[in-house]
Amino acid sequence: MRDSLAVVATLAWRNLWRNHRRTVVMLLAIAVGVWAMIFMSALMRGMTDAMVRNGLHTLPGEVQVHHVDYRRDPSVVNSMQPPSGSLLRALQAPPVIAWAGRVRVPAVLASERGNRGVTLLGIDPVAEAQLDSLPQTMVQGRFLQSADDRGVVIGASLASRLETRLGKRVVIMSQDPDNNVVDRGARIVGIYRARLAGTEDRFVYAGRAVIQDMLNMDEQLSEVAITADDYRNVDAWYPAIAAAADAGLEVLPWTELDIFLGTMLGVQDGFALIFMVVVFLALSFGLVNTLVMAVFERVREIGLMQALGMRPALIVLQILLESLYLLCLGLLLGNLLALLTIRPLESGIDISSVAQGMEMMGMGTTLYPVLALQDMGMSTAVVVVLGLLASLGPAWRAARLDPVAALNKT
């Protein structure tokens, strides 16, 4: 059997190069197709990553711990005690890189000209900095310096709507655990710029201790946000946090906290697969044509091999191997081409000329293509599996040739 396979492999390889030009053209077509599959996937993956990262930046945290009723009613009533015991130990162990407790409640911010409903974030800026969750761009003033900072930081869009500015005093109003309206005045110490105007309108930052004091909630928190090294693998590590949390707490990964963001990764993989299949379908016409021509030109030879005693299964194998060689060479070239073209672009492609539209999708002005092994593997699997399936027709046809008729073909 091994010898039969060896002769079939030799024949397949040599036959592949009988018509150099046709083989090279097909090889280039497969290589460009594979390159297109991987390149487009890299762009899509870069785009999705940017959207997810920006989304997580706003969320923020890859895993959050809340009181079980907090998501249904995000008020101060549904607060939780600061982490302690087994939960604290889990938060201090790898793969957790950083965590921060925060107060996050609905509030009203009033200036002398107007008022708006906002989400009030009482934070510890030192802990939040490790989560990379603070506004990236301060356009005026400074950010909060500690959990005891008595100032507030608001978005540029909110400042504009409230017709207020840096240094002005505003009033924060919310409810305490007894449903009493509580308020306090604070000075605007900084104005930030976010990618989306909606973010600027929504989030107001204040010192956590100051807000806890205002809301009469002692050291209680609305949520604990946690980050590790890879948001894609959150499902691997968040169950350990959930297991360490008390019964009255809910531990959820970002994929469940933000369903839209959570589905993005799956959608991206789905789109990539569809795109790869579509590209390959176009390629498959060329591949099948090449093999049909190869079989057509070698009818006598195939008849001869059958006459000499080669079983039909070996004829099928020979044609499939010929196809596999072609596909593998095309894949090798395509992957190499993708590697050579995507690697230099991983430092970022400036898309500022079209970025206004992209901002609406939660993206920045620079697109970072991501060359993922997964995409290379997926394109390889698509090309090999579909390629061999497409080759079955010509191979089957070759194996079913009548040796006498084939030998008499002129």
Place this chain on the structure above:
Amino acid sequence: MSTISCKNLCKTFRQGEEVITGLDQVCLDIEEGSFVCLSGPSGSGKTTLLNAMGGLDSPDSGEITVGEQRLDQLSKAELADMRLNNIGFVFQAYNLIPVLSARENVEFVMQVQGVPARQRRELALQVLAEVGLTGLEQRLPAEMSGGQQQRVAVARAIANQPALVLADEPTANLDTHSAAQLMDLFVTLNQERGITFVISTHDTRVMGYARRLVSMRDGRIVGDEQQEPHTMAV
């Protein structure tokens, strides 16, 4: 014991509306070690009979036995195995595999049979030497003359030491000198190795080599005689 036994073989072909008789109640026994020529004009049925003996074509009715095997009862795969292990073929148009060298063409059948690499290489070189192609082992078919290609085909046919060689018009594309050399080679192989040869031809010079001459016409055997063989005058 007969190497080949045909009983009442019938075979028809359709050509448009017309039904052509390929074989009509053909009965023939060929003994082991024979040197038989099937003669007759084009369309007499000699190639059809040869194909039936080689398991390349199946008769519409009748029995055909090669050795102990009833060919008309074998599946396609079993027929392939039978051809691989028992029969050597030589065709009119050389029919070598163009991407394989002379040695590789000779090794081909043995490789499919699973003969170890070293053994088949030695056998191939030995047989190529036997047919007078020493020094041309690495040549591709396109780099050889018609006579040389036919010798490679003969070497391939006998390399795995079959009991039976079926040759369909083996000299049709050869000049007189090459044809004489080839027929001399067949006679030598028949005498020295005891290989049974069945050769279809309408060349009277080739018929002269046979010890038994079977004449066919319109799918029927019309003559079957033993004769004193003589070589071709070149």
